[in-house]
Amino acid sequence: xxxxxxxxxxxxxxxxxxxxxxxxxxxxxxxxxxxxxxxxxxxxxxxxxxxxxxxxxxxxxxxxxxxxxxxxxxxxxxxxxxxxxxxxxxxxxxxxxxxxxxxxxxxxxxxxxxxxxxxxxxxxxxxxxxxxxxxxxxxxxxxxxxxxxxxxxxxxxxxxxxxxxxxxxxxxxxxxxxxxx
Amino acid sequence: xxxxxxxxxxxxxxxxxxxxxxxxxxxxxxxxxxxxxxxxxxxxxxxxxxxxxxxxxxxxxxxxxxxxxxxxxxxxxxxxxxxxxxxxxxxxxxxxxxxxxxxxxxxxxxxxxxxxxxxxxxxxxxxxxxxxxxxxxxxxxxxxxxxxxxxxxxxxxxxxxxxxxxxxxxxxxxxxxxxxxxxxxxxxxxxxxxxxxxxxxxxxxxxxxxxxxxxxxxxxxxxxxxxxxxxxxxxxxxxxxxxxxxxxxxxxxxxxxxxxxxxxxxxxxxxxxxxxxxxxxxxxxxxxxxxxxxxxxxxxxxxxxxxxxxxxxxxxxxxxxxxxxxxxxxxxxxxxxxxxxxxxxxxxxxxxxxxxxxxxxxxxxxxxxxxxxxxxxxxxxxxxxxxx
Numbered sequence: 001x002x003x004x005x006x007x008x009x010x011x012x013x014x015x016x017x018x019x020x021x022x023x024x025x026x027x028x029x030x031x032x033x034x035x036x037x038x039x040x041x042x043x044x045x046x047x048x049x050x051x052x053x054x055x056x057x058x059x060x061x062x063x064x065x066x067x068x069x070x071x072x073x074x075x076x077x078x079x080x081x082x083x084x085x086x087x088x089x090x091x092x093x094x095x096x097x098x099x100x101x102x103x104x105x106x107x108x109x110x111x112x113x114x115x116x117x118x119x120x121x122x123x124x125x126x127x128x129x130x131x132x133x134x135x136x137x138x139x140x141x142x143x144x145x146x147x148x149x150x151x152x153x154x155x156x157x158x159x160x161x162x163x164x165x166x167x168x169x170x171x172x173x174x175x176x177x178x179x180x181x
Numbered sequence: 182x183x184x185x186x187x188x189x190x191x192x193x194x195x196x197x198x199x200x201x202x203x204x205x206x207x208x209x210x211x212x213x214x215x216x217x218x219x220x221x222x223x224x225x226x227x228x229x230x231x232x233x234x235x236x237x238x239x240x241x242x243x244x245x246x247x248x249x250x251x252x253x254x255x256x257x258x259x260x261x262x263x264x265x266x267x268x269x270x271x272x273x274x275x276x277x278x279x280x281x282x283x284x285x286x287x288x289x290x291x292x293x294x295x296x297x298x299x300x301x302x303x304x305x306x307x308x309x310x311x312x313x314x315x316x317x318x319x320x321x322x323x324x325x326x327x328x329x330x331x332x333x334x335x336x337x338x339x340x341x342x343x344x345x346x347x348x349x350x351x352x353x354x355x356x357x358x359x360x361x362x363x364x365x366x367x368x369x370x371x372x373x374x375x376x377x378x379x380x381x382x383x384x385x386x387x388x389x390x391x392x393x394x395x396x397x398x399x400x401x402x403x404x405x406x407x408x409x410x411x412x413x414x415x416x417x418x419x420x421x422x423x424x425x426x427x428x429x430x431x432x433x434x435x436x437x438x439x440x441x442x443x444x445x446x447x448x449x450x451x452x453x454x455x456x457x458x459x460x461x462x463x464x465x466x467x468x469x470x471x472x473x474x475x476x477x478x479x480x481x482x483x484x485x486x487x488x489x490x491x492x493x494x495x496x497x498x499x500x501x502x503x504x505x506x507x508x509x510x511x512x513x514x515x516x517x518x519x520x521x522x523x524x525x526x527x528x529x530x531x532x533x534x535x536x537x538x539x540x541x542x543x544x545x546x547x548x549x550x551x552x553x554x555x556x557x558x559x560x561x562x563x564x565x566x567x568x569x
Contacts, residue, residue, distance in 0.1 A: 057491075061491075092451075092453070094451075100446075100447055100450055100451075101447070101451065103443065103447065104447070
């Protein structure tokens with residue numbers, strides 16, 4: 001394969017499985033043998049996978065909380081400012097600072113801020129943007145196969161051992177793939 | 182998955198405690214009847230409704246899970262099943278209200294004929310086609326009958342499943358029929374039994390409000406029961422993921438309850454119409470106002486803040502405490518619906534020892550029935566398709 005010298009090449013070793021249990025077991029064996037899992041592709045959400053891969057809990061919730069709190073404070077302050085400080089309007093004889101009436105708006109703004117910021121943060125963090133080319137390591141990823149991807153990191157990657165472990169753990173097929181990034 | 186056919190056998194310590202509470206509660210109730218019969222009837226109504234809604238919550242929870250085709254809750258199914266086994270007793274207790282009609286329901290004085298303020302009350306006269314004692318009792322009979330009928334159907338199908346028959350589609354069918362019927366009957370029932378204490382008051386969201394409370398304290402009780410059973414070494418299948426799911430439901434319904442509470446309060450506050458505000462005028466009176474605030478704090482603010490982090494929804498000890506708080510909180514919610522409405526005829530302004538003892542008595546009775554029903558069948562459903 002010829003490519004220019006400035007591009008980085010990532011080489012992958014892929015283990016394709018047709019069984020959820022075997023794949024999860026394989027992830028555990030590989031990690032125990034010291035291999036870093038690049039990613040695992042599954043046709044549906046596998047509950048036990050997060051733990052097996054040793055993924056850290058997502059910090060997205062913290063973003064949501066802070067954004068929601070910001071929305072709540074902003075909307076309450078804004079309504080207070082408009083109704084009490086900037087422009088008094090007598091609405092049904094209610095006091096200017098009718099906090100109770102501010103609640104529905106604040107509630108909605110809290111949710112709006114929280115939701116939109118969460119979506120935005122998710123896109124930014126996972127580097128998703130329009131026209132982004134998807135990385136399809138193997139066509140089987142889009143099908144019914146469970147695929148474990150290992151990156152062949154220069155020097156430290158014992159390909160023979162990895163290959164052996166994948167086969168021993170019941171991979172139905174082993175594939176290799178180079179991606180130019 | 183391996184079949185687990187362990188059978189629950191209640192500890193004699195727990196049984197004796199429950200029996201002790203029933204005895205004490207009964208004595209407290211009798212004493213209160215001689216002291217202040219209005220207040221005693223108020224207590225009977227609060228606790229009848231409280232434990233009836235707990236039993237109903239079991240039935241409702243099951244029906245919702247069945248129509249949603251949910252599988253996660255199958256290991257805990259015996260708990261809602263046992264909760265609804267209290268329905269016949271709750272029904273019996275509810276019928277005793279017939280004896281206390283005149284002490285509780287102002288509108289029923291229309292048939293006492295001596296009270297002119299009622300006889301010449303145009304609003305009550307207009308409403309008398311619906312709010313009259315025979316029709317009231319008839320509706321009560323129909324509602325309770327329908328609920329008991331469905332609870333028996335569910336229980337029967339569930340026990341048949343243990344013997345190996347295919348109950349899955351039956352559950353689905355019963356639930357789909359039960360849910361709309363429940364929505365109408367429970368709404369009307371709460372209007373009849375609780376809202377008609379203030380027959381001049383209008384609120385279009387009252388049925389939903391009592392429903393949100395029912396679901397909240399139902400799910401809180403279920404969670405508490407799971408934790409207590411696990412503490413006694415049962416339900417080994419139930420892990421912290423189940424607790425997490427229950428915790429999420431408690432969290433969500435606590436917020437839902439607060440949402441509905443706020444909807445009712447804010448709309449009435451906003452439009453400021455006398456026939457609507459009358460309810461809140463009594464309850465925000467200095468005598469009641471801090472219980473009124475405490476209600477929101479106990480049922481929403483504290484559970485909301487405690488249960489927000491993921492880790493607290495997965496800890497049995499945290500859930501246990503929050504659920505106990507919610508169970509007391511919901512009692513307070515009912516207390517605030519009932520007592521201020523009859524406070525013009527009784528001197529009660531505060532939760533006394535009698536209130537606590539009577540409620541503990543009811544709680545003991547509920548616990549006895551629950552434990553008996555739990556021990557009547559293996560604690561984990563046998564041969565349930567979701568567990569194979």
